[in-house]
Amino acid sequence: MSDLLYRWPATAEFGARVSKEKVYEHGNVQTAVREKFVSEVRRITWAYKLAEATIHLPGTDAVPEIQVFRIEAKGADVSDPVLNAIDKAIPSPIVFEISRSQGDVELVRMAAAHKQLSSGAPRLSAYYSTGWLPANTRRQPLPTAIALPALYTALLDPLTPVAARPGENVSEVAARLETVRKLEREIAALERKLRTEPQLNRKIELRRTLKTKQATLDSLR
Structure with missing residues (x-):
């Protein structure tokens, strides 16, 4: 696992506020998880949309787009059930950036699960994360890729305890x-x-x- 943050392309900036009610509506969120949203989440922002129209990489049925969601925590962190509910509400893979305040310092961690789309509910692996980093950490450019599935695998690669092998797709990494x-x-x-x-x-x-x-x-x- 590597501690890094990505420098998301300006062309992909989306910047839409997402209400908790919209997540409840589309994610079939149970009462216990709704309570976590209320106690843990201050704000959800759909920050970036990585798609062919924004970064000129073609998608597939497995990875049509990649979304970047920023979540501002009320307290020390945002738990995995909250991330899972958002993931289930959005029909494409998501990379999360979670922020919290610690005194005068803002900290950020990046988290994601390997997400496999299907005709029903998406299949999600466990969530993997960087450590907490200062918000002003120098961000790294996106990995080089020729298509969105390869970019998705490369984005998640530093988060997970296994490295993607040459030619390995998202579902194969998730299975491993x-x-x-x-x-x-x-x-x-x-x-x-x-x-x-x-x-x-x-x-x-x-x-x-x-x-x-x-x-x-x-x-x-």
């Missing part, structure tokens, strides 16, 4: 991320068992399984 998360949970469970297992032969078996799963995890990363 899910496998990585599953293996991490299995390895943690095996390590707990190993610490408490009293029988030597069982310990040897657990170590062998643990070593195999760790090697698989390393290869996926």
Whole structure:
């Protein structure tokens, strides 16, 4: 994971305020999540629209556009259920920039999930994020890409614990991320068992399984 912020193209600036009610309307938001919107979110801005018309990169059915949403937090942060509700309300991938005030300093973090569009509700991976950075951090140019799907993969690449492989598309990266998360949970469970297992032969078996799963995890990363 890299701590960076992108310099979004001026040609893609959208700057539309998004009301919480619109998200509720389009995202089928449950009461508990609405309460999080009220307590956590001060303002939502649809800041940029990365599309063929704005940055001259063609889209596809999988990635027709990429949106950049800025969320101003009331308190220390904005939780993943809020991001998830917004993601489900918008029919294209989103990169979030979340800001908060800490004394006289404004901090920003970038967050996103791998989003796969379908005829029904989009499929979303877990959310990945940079650390908190000063708002005046020098921003980096967008990654070089020839189409929006490649740009989307490249934008999310620094956020995730796995690097996109050459030619790998968004759904393939998302599937590998899910496998990585599953293996991490299995390895943690095996390590707990190993610490408490009293029988030597069982310990040897657990170590062998643990070593195999760790090697698989390393290869996926």
